[in-house]
Amino acid sequence: MGFALHKTLGDPFKRMNSSITPLTGDMVLVLGLSAFVMTMFVFEHIRGDVTALVVLVILGASNLVEADTLFSGLSSNAVISIIASMILSSGLERTGALNRLAGWLLRRSDGIEERLILFHSAIAGVMSGFMQNPAVTALFLPVASRLSARTGIVLSRLLIPMATAIIMGGGLTMIGNSPLIMLNDLLQSANSNLPSGVAVLKPLPMFKPLPIGILLLAAGLIYFYTRGKKWLRDDEDKGVMPSTPESYFAKSYGIEGDVFELTVTAESPLVGMPLGEAEALAGAPLLLALQTGNDSRLAPPADTILWVGTVLGVMGEREKVQDYAKQQQLKFSARLRVLGDLFNPSHAGISEAVIPPTSHFIGRTQADLRLRKRFGISLLAIQRGKEVFRDDIRKLPIRAGDMLVFHSIWKDLAQASESRDFVVVTDYPKDEHRPHKINWAVGIFAVCMLLALTAVAPLSLTLMAGASAMVLSGVLNMDEAYASISWKTVFLMACLIPLGWAMNTTGAANWLAQHTLDIFGDQTPIFVFQIAICLLTTLFGLIIGNVGATIIMVPIGINVALAAGGNPTSFALLVALSASNNFMSQSNPVLAMISGPAGYQSREFWRTGAPLTLLYLIITLVTVNLVF
Numbered sequence: 001m002g003f004a005l006h007k008t009l010g011d012p013f014k015r016m017n018s019s020i021t022p023l024t025g026d027m028v029l030v031l032g033l034s035a036f037v038m039t040m041f042v043f044e045h046i047r048g049d050v051t052a053l054v055v056l057v058i059l060g061a062s063n064l065v066e067a068d069t070l071f072s073g074l075s076s077n078a079v080i081s082i083i084a085s086m087i088l089s090s091g092l093e094r095t096g097a098l099n100r101l102a103g104w105l106l107r108r109s110d111g112i113e114e115r116l117i118l119f120h121s122a123i124a125g126v127m128s129g130f131m132q133n134p135a136v137t138a139l140f141l142p143v144a145s146r147l148s149a150r151t152g153i154v155l156s157r158l159l160i161p162m163a164t165a166i167i168m169g170g171g172l173t174m175i176g177n178s179p180l181i182m183l184n185d186l187l188q189s190a191n192s193n194l195p196s197g198v199a200v201l202k203p204l205p206m207f208k209p210l211p212i213g214i215l216l217l218a219a220g221l222i223y224f225y226t227r228g229k230k231w232l233r234d235d236e237d238k239g240v241m242p243s244t245p246e247s248y249f250a251k252s253y254g255i256e257g258d259v260f261e262l263t264v265t266a267e268s269p270l271v272g273m274p275l276g277e278a279e280a281l282a283g284a285p286l287l288l289a290l291q292t293g294n295d296s297r298l299a300p301p302a303d304t305i306l307w308v309g310t311v312l313g314v315m316g317e318r319e320k321v322q323d324y325a326k327q328q329q330l331k332f333s334a335r336l337r338v339l340g341d342l343f344n345p346s347h348a349g350i351s352e353a354v355i356p357p358t359s360h361f362i363g364r365t366q367a368d369l370r371l372r373k374r375f376g377i378s379l380l381a382i383q384r385g386k387e388v389f390r391d392d393i394r395k396l397p398i399r400a401g402d403m404l405v406f407h408s409i410w411k412d413l414a415q416a417s418e419s420r421d422f423v424v425v426t427d428y429p430k431d432e433h434r435p436h437k438i439n440w441a442v443g444i445f446a447v448c449m450l451l452a453l454t455a456v457a458p459l460s461l462t463l464m465a466g467a468s469a470m471v472l473s474g475v476l477n478m479d480e481a482y483a484s485i486s487w488k489t490v491f492l493m494a495c496l497i498p499l500g501w502a503m504n505t506t507g508a509a510n511w512l513a514q515h516t517l518d519i520f521g522d523q524t525p526i527f528v529f530q531i532a533i534c535l536l537t538t539l540f541g542l543i544i545g546n547v548g549a550t551i552i553m554v555p556i557g558i559n560v561a562l563a564a565g566g567n568p569t570s571f572a573l574l575v576a577l578s579a580s581n582n583f584m585s586q587s588n589p590v591l592a593m594i595s596g597p598a599g600y601q602s603r604e605f606w607r608t609g610a611p612l613t614l615l616y617l618i619i620t621l622v623t624v625n626l627v628f
Helices: 005-009 025-043 048-061 077-094 101-109 113-128 133-151 155-169 178-193 210-225 245-253 275-280 318-327 371-375 410-417 435-454 459-472 478-483 487-505 508-520 526-544 546-564 568-578 589-598 602-627
Strands: 258-264 286-292 295-298 311-316 330-333 348-354 377-384 387-389 403-409
Touching: 025 048, 025 487, 025 508, 025 526, 025 546, 048 487, 077 133, 077 178, 077 435, 077 459, 077 478, 077 487, 113 133, 113 155, 113 210, 133 155, 133 589, 155 210, 155 589, 155 602, 178 487, 178 546, 178 568, 210 602, 258 318, 275 286, 286 377, 295 403, 311 318, 318 330, 348 410, 371 377, 371 410, 377 410, 403 410, 435 459, 459 478, 487 508, 487 546, 508 526, 508 546, 526 546, 526 568, 526 602, 546 568, 568 602
Parallel strands: none
Antiparallel strands: 258 311, 258 330, 286 295, 286 311, 348 403, 377 387, 377 403
């Protein structure tokens, strides 16, 4: 293990037995700055991005990094790739591409918990190989929430396997997480300080870590499909996400069931009938949307005439909807083949609104207000005190303090609420979504990945071209592209990258490597050094996060490899992978994002994460040595 350097460099390396380099003032300053970064990240007296900015200024003021290269981190390939990947992720999110997975997952899993967890986690893990982990988590949280509401599986049993798969899947490609994106830049910066006779460290291609990532992801999935599920919380009183509409509205207002499509046939008595009359018929479900010809809309007006071929989007219990369809001679479809985009959760949904004392709605009925025609809003129920009205509410006068239950497009709801005649109390997406652009978004993303695979252009250029295409195609506008970028992450990375350079140029990394070799001894096998590097990087990742751990440890790993006669590229890759080996601490943004919705406590992360950390370490060590 660990001797693949011979393939790259030709002659075997001998261990460096030269005397330890004296500790200089510049080294002391760089090591002190590294200690300062770790201390601030642990105790959070100063924000992480501010800490990085302070380090950058000190590096420049002390001339440890020359002024003309000090700010090069902002334009580095790693930072540009991060920015572009965030924009690409936003384009997929804006079109609701992943929200369609909820229905597919339900159909494929047949309601079996183990199968549902496996499928849901697997897709999230594969996506994390091509998108930033926090972005994948943000996209799959509502999918998990929807699956939990529709199956009754406790949300906490879905989220930890999902988060594990996202972390494991980040190793599939060189853009799966921040450490791997940064790695090539750190390898190139190390070339200027390599000893004479050592071959130049070459950037790793896009899919170089793919075998490692596949094994990591497979191990995580198998773990929770077999033994790991026993660690998942099984109580039903905790971890219910407040924004799961199906469970909440069913309990509060009796609004139950799923959404189905009904097509008006030539034999149906509804032909030529206004929508308002059709929904007043006995046993009628909630009529929420329709399409006639090429015209489709949510919350259609009551005077809309139904014709042969009109497709209705209805909500209700399956048996009752089927009975209504049979009575009215309508074609029933459990799948949303025509109206799927309208019912995309990122595009539309159910909300609550309170009537204030100053509202112009007071004393007027739904028929008077014409909510569907004026605002595109369907009124599903009215709660007055402890009483809930659902039947014939079109003729019920509205009072101050009433809670109205709406179904609408989020954009229409936001515009209607500007009148202040009602106050929306449900948290809902305020941004415009474009499900009709889904083919553009998926196509652009697929082309980017194909170009990255062929390496016809630098990765940063390929990803930025894809980001530009998202804007030019109308998937995003430029303001939305700016808003999708996490500038805190960008500045944190850009300001800390020069610290990695300084670790190399001042000899601090080499000094630490020589001390490491001196402690372990000349006869120590290479894999022992690899284990030590992995464990130290994992520890740093738990404390200061994966970006800081990567920047500090990659130069050290490369120099340890050179001193011990190992492969510097494999050591650097081990560092980048180990920096993400964090299943136990909320310093990992993925774990931080799922802890609130599922109500996880720290001990739960440690209980499920400790075996995963060991499994990740073993697989990483073995596969990196096999690949190199």
